[in-house]
Amino acid sequence: MGSARQDKALDLEGLSALSGGAREAGLTVALCHGCFDLFHVGHVYHLSQAARLADVLVVSVSSDGACRKGPGRPAYAAADRAVLVAALEVVDHVHEARGRGPADVIRALRPDVYVKGPDYAESPCVRVRAEAALVERLGGRIAFTDDAVTASSTDILRRVHV
Secondary structure: OOHHHHHHEOOHHHHHHHHHHHHHOOOOEEEEEEOOOOOOHHHHHHHHHHHOOOOEEEEEEOOHHHOOOOOOOOOOOHHHHHHHHHOOOOOOEEEEOOOOOOHHHHHHHOOOEEEEOHHHOOOOOHHHHHHHHHHHHOOOEEEEOOOOOOOOHHHHHHHHOO
């Protein structure tokens, strides 16, 4: 990860240690996971609200192969997307996910709260339901932020390429 926020980067072992230390200290941990491609104000609203749901906010950034947003996506490599996310003050730690989804991250971190955006609240897809079930089996819960979806990387790119 870029040098400016290397202090926020954690591997799976670091996530596990963080989780254990937080619990011992009586702190709660929230996890957000996503592509975070073409970072925009909607991401800022989402992560800011997620940070208010727990004492520690961890954001895992999807691997390049896991971002199934269409041709030429993601626009930026995972390492660059992780640097952008880590630059936010509300984000305590960032993990650059290696797999096809967040299951390994969820198992390592065992978050108290798994936070997804409002676009998943009405009808979560099969993938999000499976992620939520894993979090719940490990003793956590899922929460959805409720800020209005003001932007979408995919929508932004569609407008630019019209």
